[in-house]
Amino acid sequence: MPPTHVVQTKEPKLYTVIKNGVEHPAQILQRRNREVYVHYVDKDKRLDEWIPEEHCRLVDGGENDNNEDSGEAVASTSSAPAGGQRKRKRGPSAFVLGSGSRSGSVSASVGRGSGGDVNGVEGDEGQQTEEVVMTEEDFDIQHHKQITAQRNFDTVHFGDWQIKTWYFSPYPLIETEVDDIGQADARFKIPGVHRTTVRSHGRTSDLLAGGLGRTHAGDRSTLWVCEMCFKYMTDGMSWEIHQKSCQWKHPPGNKVYQRGAHTIWEVDGAVDKLYCQNLSLFGKLFIDVKTLFFDCDNFLFYILTDATSQEDHMLGFFSKEKVSYDDYNLACIMTLPPYQKKGYGMLMIEFSYELSRRAGKVGTPERPLSDLGLRSYLAYWVSTIIRFLRRVLSALPPEYPKVLTKGIYPDLTKSPPGEPDEVAPKRRKRQTKGWDGEPVDGGVTPYLLTFNDPKFSTERVLETQLNDDGSATTHVSIRCTLADIAKATNLRVEDAAFALNECGLLMQKIAIDDGNDEGQVLVLTRQLIEKVAAERKVKRPCMDLSRVLLE
Template identity: 35%
Template structure:
């Protein structure tokens, strides 16, 4: 784009709804001009290349600034280390954050093939430049990546790598394996690179030794396919029980997000702590967590003799007290008795909320099938 060219245009989405978009970049493909657009008010995962003929006209308007809560983990750490002075931000940190946004605002891979699925990529991921472009092929066993379909077919036919780590859960065609970032460094680095295609804020790719990954596979008898994963820091007693979570697009709406979150809280209970995820949460992550927290809190409130204080609910569910408080407010159930501790609940409101949020379908976590020791799993690191 040249300076002075119009940046905001009208476009139609798949439902033929007219929306305002910002042109971020232009290119010429096979003699035709294409524009990379960001739909104003929408998440970056909807950014895409469109042909010039799809532009309905130019318009005026300013792009809304990025919400202050959307900070990368590295940027948050910079704020914490800023000489210990609250409210003062290191200019170098701001410059680093802006450079990161500029470098990652355009997706470097349009779609990816993993096993039997082809998926549109949502975000930028720092794969080597030589494999970036229209399509990336990723091996479902070792997560090795390549640009050419022929090389991919040859690799898949020859790859004999087994799933790393040890099995910690298996039931009804769902298997979860615990993989150490220190013990399976290459696999975990590739997993992070692949996950970044569907995560906006994750910035750890190569420093994986301090993390443990829980990888969810769907299928049985040699047909297992990676469906999602979450990571957490190895440090025992850490209140953060989840660093990032990904459920791949073909496996969404099956309850796997709720399943992985349930597993993260079960691991926290085993350590005797109340857990909470690292922030920021993506829009989809926040929605999944809110539903999970609502389900857990409501299951307690629907119990006749269950606790009726925030402290009691947190203790029984293993959910951080602040998250319990936020959930009750989100459900419009937060009202205290005169003792300022006990919840004043309306049975009708609790019943109505339960009907909306208690899980009725999808993959549910069953702690009876959690394999807590290497001896039980029958496999090794």
């Protein structure tokens, strides 16, 4: 029988934090010099912060509990970790990081029994505590949650940017830091976490303990990272010396997409292992729910860069498994905070789906999705479906806004000879960086404007009616299933259904009886499609298919 641990848990105290005149429920994770590190309940951990202790009060109206043993994460009351999900990956040193954190007190001792046994016991101060028997693996995961509950670096110096970090990243200790940790004051130690050594990487808690000394040793701990090779340093002097000797000008690997100043590089985790490990450690500063940082052999990394006259600087990256039995086309994705909300994340998502399409698969991102990841993917799913339905419910291709008939045969032109084109796009002024040379409003190759399913080419009905003034009006209709739409847009059926439901289009149902079947059908009109497009601010795709460099 594998070794088990008996852990007593106690519900953490709930506080109210007044911030900008608004009350927020929060839990205290740690205290220092009249300051407390709080986690806001039901909010992402990237919002955790240090605040003055007087800004907190107990929910029951009591004063601050200065004697509370803070900074300890409560153990889960089941064999699975609370507040997150685990996904097994191949390889002994690959881990998926869970989300969420709770504070309280935890004590552990070796016991017997099967994982998941729970017994209620009465704890101190009249609080209800529970006793949990968990396996060695789940016990290590609880230690991992303790360690990752708080950021271990306040900021990271990356190129010309000083960026505030969002989450804990398990940067490993160096030999001198190990010695410092062993001689550290007790206030630098996280309760329940064993002393970390370089060689004791057999346990999850030991493996993820990198940077614990830096976590608590300074109020404003900063990490220094080279923006080219992602080598990490603990002081600015070492960083400046490295910058003068670093020979990297762009990521390793091959170019798989290039348009203007933007390039996507494909890097094999088995070939450029150190680069990918350092890249993953850096990305973990801004990714919470899952990440892979040591076992990179089974992964491909795609780095999006912006070129200057001499170097290609990273804007973001995503990773995917080389072989995914669930057909996942993306494992992790990260856009640097200074470059967010500029379309770079959408460009990488579109490219990941293009990889699936070229492989003849219907891809989807790996779960669980973070709040920002879900928001980005929902925008992609909605935009893809809306652009497709626009095309389906159009009588003419979008590149032909007018039809002129000369003699007998129609002539598809954008405007009569000698007349200005009423819908001709205006070309932007060229810039020296960013979306350089990319005519976003007119030159992007239409994405999904050609049907992937013959059904939409053969079963569309175009009905033209004569008007009283001699003109004619053409109406387009087609009957299809949700699976047909998902197949034509290369989306999973469940992803397409989720997107349609979120934008309100699944609510447009009517009862029918056409003699063949009786029930409800979904009716989507062009007016509804354009309404959703305006509400969701659907834009042209960021990716140009003609710029993909894959065979």
